[in-house]
Amino acid sequence: MATSLGGLSPDDSARVADLAVDLARNGSTDELLEFLDHGLPVNLADTQGNTLLMLAAYHGHAETVVALVDRGADVDRRNDRDQTPVAGALFKGEKQVVRALVTAGADLDAGTPTARQAAEMFGTQSLLET
Template identity: 70%
Template sequence: MSEGGLTPEQVERVVAIAMDLAREGDTGQLLEFLDHGLPVNVTDPQGNTLLMLAAYHGHAATVRALLDRGADPDLRNARDQSPIAGALFKGEDEVVAVLREAGADLDAGTPSARAAAVMFGREHLLAD
């Protein structure tokens, strides 16, 4: 993000607001932040991306919009969790489908999406 004279505290606050928008699935406002220079793959202190939070909270339209803006579907958080594994864990079938369409790596992270699918009886979501 072009800091444009923002203090580190202000930058931290902007990122926190954007993360909340991703959690809430507020695609319109979130895209405005991106339009004003927020990097699409920005992370919070736990290493979560906007995509990770939108995926985990079941917001398929927000996930799709972030992917359209260049979000990396395979960036993992500090706990080595991938967005698709998080969506599988939460039972967010539509999000899983969107991430698969985007080419998300089913073997990345701990547990991997494949392992998460087996753990939660959701293997059918990863079948070709």
């Protein structure tokens, strides 16, 4: 992560970014929101382009997903493999996360594979029904 955060050194910025990524991956919503409240970019991404939202979605943390969306996270931001958060949630079968992302306006036709294609590939089409 080459992101420089505020007045932090590159090493400290990398440590803060790594910690934030872990918080998103683990669904530690309150702690992650504290980082955002102190200026951490809501669309911060890891070295593979996975945003905080992508990581929370992929790991099934609906509360964290909703909180990040409420803070302005880009629901359609793709990672370096052209995957979207909603496609990742469909792959993992995360119903609440899919519902939260669809409600937030996630584009079901973005990315590779698209969310619709992912749902078909993994037999999770029912998660797209509201």
